[in-house]
Amino acid sequence: SQQGEEDPQALSIQEGENATMNCSYKTSINNLQWYRQNSGRGLVHLILIRSNEREKHSGRLRVTLDTSKKSSSLLITASRAADTASYFCATDAKETSGSRLTFGEGTQLTVNP
Amino acid sequence: NAGVTQTPKFRVLKTGQSMTLLCAQDMNHEYMYWYRQDPGMGLRLIHYSVGEGTTAKGEVPDGYNVSRLKKQNFLLGLESAAPSQTSVYFCASSDAPYGYTFGSGTRLTVV
Numbered sequence: 001s002q003q004g005e006e007d008p009q010a011l012s013i014q015e016g017e018n019a020t021m022n023c024s025y026k027t028s029i030n031n032l033q034w035y036r037q038n039s040g041r042g043l044v045h046l047i048l049i050r051s052n053e054r055e056k057h058s059g060r061l062r063v064t065l066d067t068s069k070k071s072s073s074l075l076i077t078a079s080r081a082a083d084t085a086s087y088f089c090a091t092d093a094k095e096t097s098g099s100r101l102t103f104g105e106g107t108q109l110t111v112n113p
Numbered sequence: 114n115a116g117v118t119q120t121p122k123f124r125v126l127k128t129g130q131s132m133t134l135l136c137a138q139d140m141n142h143e144y145m146y147w148y149r150q151d152p153g154m155g156l157r158l159i160h161y162s163v164g165e166g167t168t169a170k171g172e173v174p175d176g177y178n179v180s181r182l183k184k185q186n187f188l189l190g191l192e193s194a195a196p197s198q199t200s201v202y203f204c205a206s207s208d209a210p211y212g213y214t215f216g217s218g219t220r221l222t223v224v
Contacts, residue, residue: 030210042117042203043156045212088155092210099163099209100146100171105155 005104006089012110019076021107023089024069030092032065033101034074037086046074046087079111115139119204119216126194126223134189134219136204142214144207145187146171147179149200150218156203162187163209194223 007022023032031050035043049056049065049072056063062075076083086108090101117138126132136145143164148156148171158171162181176198178190187206191198199222205213 033212035213040218042215042217043205043213044215048212090213099144099169100158100161101213102158102172103148103156105153 006087006107008107009105010108010110012112013079015079015081015111015113017079017111019079019083019109019111021074021087021109023072023074023104025072025089025091025104026070027091028094029067030094030097032063032072033090033092034061034063034072035088035090035103037088037106039085043088076109079109081111081113083109084111085109117204117206117214117216119202119219121219122217123220124222126191126221128194128196128223130194131190131192132194132221133191134202134204134221136187136189136206136216138185138187138204138206138214140206140208140214141184142206142208143184144209145181146205146207146213147177147187147189148203148205149173150203151200159189159202196223199223 033048034046037043047058060077065072086106088106090103120135146161147159157173160179165184168179180188202219204216207213
């Protein structure tokens with residue numbers, strides 16, 4: 001079963017708006033990561049947040065982590081058509097000691113020009 | 114600047130045929146992984162390796178075998194392909210616990 005579950009499954013917004021995607025997970029983690037996948041391509045690592053961190057920024061990306069609720073959110077500000085892609089959260093569970101990630105099913109983001 | 118290279122990019126197999134997917138990385142990463150991606154199911158881990166000469170089973174290992182004879186290469190084998198193995202296969206490498214670098218994928222169809 002998938003460790004991470006993204007919400008919503010699909011999101012459609014207008015260029016310039018903010019996009020928020022959520023991820024819930026089940027077990028204790030070392031870190032949580034977000035990836036982007038353009039259609040027909042491999043996944044690209046966006047950002048990693050450790051279990052002792054609550055918020056992290058990278059350019060137009062803002063990630064929050066709430067370990068008490070076992071949830072994370074990815075905010076993309078001032079979205080662009082080029083942000084259209086699938087976004088996946090992935091968890092590095094404590095029980096697997098950093099040896100592998102478990103991916104969620106992804107959120108399909110469409111940014112309309 | 115190659116990163117992770119997967120070959121082939123596309124393949125059509127008949128049921129019962131065998132094939133090997135090759136993954137090569139030039140970043141000297143210790144960890145390598147094979148995932149499959151199916152519509153609506155995200156990525157599922159098939160097998161992984163934490164170093165040269167090591168392999169371990171992931172979430173969906175049945176019907177697949179792997180080998181990591183050299184640090185830079187991770188091979189995924191299908192001994193007797195089945196239609197259920199139609200999927201997109203992704204290889205990734207990392208120096209855990211950091212982010213993964215993914216290849217561009219192999220689209221496999223078993224008829």
